[in-house]
Amino acid sequence: MSAKKVKPVKYTPEPTSSKSTFILGGIAVVVIAVLVIGGVLWQANRSKARNEGYGTVQNAAVQVELQDDGVVLLGLPDAATTIDLFEDPLCPYCAELEHKHGQELAQAIDAGDVAVRYHMLAFLDQLSASGDYSTRAVAAGQCVAQAGDATAFSAFHGALLSPENQPAERGDSDLTNAELAQMARDAGASDEAAQCVADGARVEQAAVDAEAGRQALAAAGASGTPAVVHNGTVIDALGNDNWVAELG
């Protein structure tokens, strides 16, 4: 008979949303959507491999030469300019540089716009599972370069730094000389060059050369790998998307 006691409701309804609320909310949603789409596109464009699809060096006129201190010069004899590229085969940022600019650089080499002096270093040896992976990979690169086949060297260099092949720093395993030799064969290196890799024939020399390269890197004023030096200036190769085109 007595009316059911109505429970006091603590909930205070929000004032009914006004038109301005929805307009503001709508504008915010649109702004965020635009930022997201723009960000995704910009990001995709920035991290995309430049000149995707070109591959490694293919111009048969390009020459490769193993120079003093294990420096490998790759380019047409009359290339317009020369850069010095410092890399450790185990360095993940070097793999990123190769991914982003490797094909662009290969085309510039084929076109004679640039020649590259590869300084392969081995300061990351102690982070490899075998303790000397970097040195052995540098030695393998020298074996391939020594044979004088520029396209094979370019392909081998690209394979060394591809994420599929590159061992992880502090990883459980890396590549044996036999595996490096197979990679060299796959890159088109001669049997002689592959044998040189498998035997580790240049490992001792590579250790000396890598140390010389490390000192050259320090002398150039770069703080680590990868480093690109052009006309005595260190180029921001991972920050400036257009560095290859701007070599001039």
Added chain:
Amino acid sequence: MWIPLLSLIARLGLAAVWLISGWIKFVDPSQTVVAVRAYQLLPEVLVRPVAAGLPILELVLGLLLLIGLAVRAAAVVGAAALLTLIGVIASVWARGLSIDCGCFGGGGAADVDGWDYAGEIARDLGFLALAAWLTVFPRSPLALGPGSRARLSARTQPAMAE
């Protein structure tokens, strides 16, 4: 009275976390790729998409929380992301890898030990607590979204369980 204030602090705090960590990753895509790859969890084909998507997700969550739009949804998604990241760091620790988590930039192999991982997980648990609070009490002052707004002067607040 104090719940919306705490929600405001949690909202802006978590917004700052997402915006800072997202921005640092966003402006250095190469570093983010190296950081993601170092976890050795994803197949190579997924490394780049995740490295590109994660900073965007973090930035969107940060922006939503900053302006106070869809706060509960942003808190729930953020909590899920944090749980994933905690699991991923625990997995790295369990597998005995030695990497920089790349949480706020950095990444790749690094000289770290269990204390570093424990610290990172503890920090993420703190962020997770903020997200959990916002999931339960999403309303705070200075918010744009209709369902996310609370007025400082309100006498009573919508309580979850009453």
